[in-house]
Amino acid sequence: MKTTHKRLLLGWVMAAAVAAAPTIASAGVAIDIDIAPPPVRVEVAPAPRVGFVWAPGYWEWRDHAHVWIPGRWIGERRGYHWAPDRWEPRGPHWHHEPGHWQRF
Numbered sequence: 403m404k405t406t407h408k409r410l411l412l413g414w415v416m417a418a419a420v421a422a423a424p425t426i427a428s429a430g431v432a433i434d435i436d437i438a439p440p441p442v443r444v445e446v447a448p449a450p451r452v453g454f455v456w457a458p459g460y461w462e463w464r465d466h467a468h469v470w471i472p473g474r475w476i477g478e479r480r481g482y483h484w485a486p487d488r489w490e491p492r493g494p495h496w497h498h499e500p501g502h503w504q505r506f
Contacts, residue, residue, distance in 0.1 A: 412427055414423060416488070423479060432497070432498075433463055433497070434492065434495045434496065434497050434498075435463055435495060435496050435498075436494065436495055436496070437468070437496065438489075438491075439449050439461040439468050439489045439496065439498055440461060440468055442458075442459075442480055443460070443470055445458060445459050445472065445473045447473065448475075451475060453477060453478055454475040454476065454477055454478055454484075455475070455476060455478050455484050456473060456474075456475060457473060457474050457475070457476050457484055457486060457501055457505035458473045458486050458488075459471055459472045459473040460486065460488070460489075460501070461489065462487075462498075465480040471487075479503050481505060481506060482503040482504060482506065483503070483504055483506060484501060484503060484504075485501060485503070486501050486504075487499065487500055487501040
């Protein structure tokens with residue numbers, strides 16, 4: 403294959419990868435189950451830490467059971483606030499909405 407053809411092919415492959423990257427990066431896993439989560443556990447949040455926000459604990463669905471994930475510190479993102487993990491009813495099912503950053 404000539405060098406020109408190789409460069410053209412490489413250019414097309416790189417362009418396709420760049421175009422696909424946003425799609426791959428935004429992929430997520432939706433979790434819907436028929437079993438309501440237990441009541442949220444009461445956690446006492448530690449004293450504030452500069453540069454961090456407290457992400458409260460939540461129930462995670464693992465191996466056909468709810469498992470408590472304790473709260474944790476996560477690095478802050480200026481201009482954003484943390485929306486914690488939550489379960490919401492959707493008809494006869496329960497949907498897990500993962501924690502995520504939201505702009506103010």
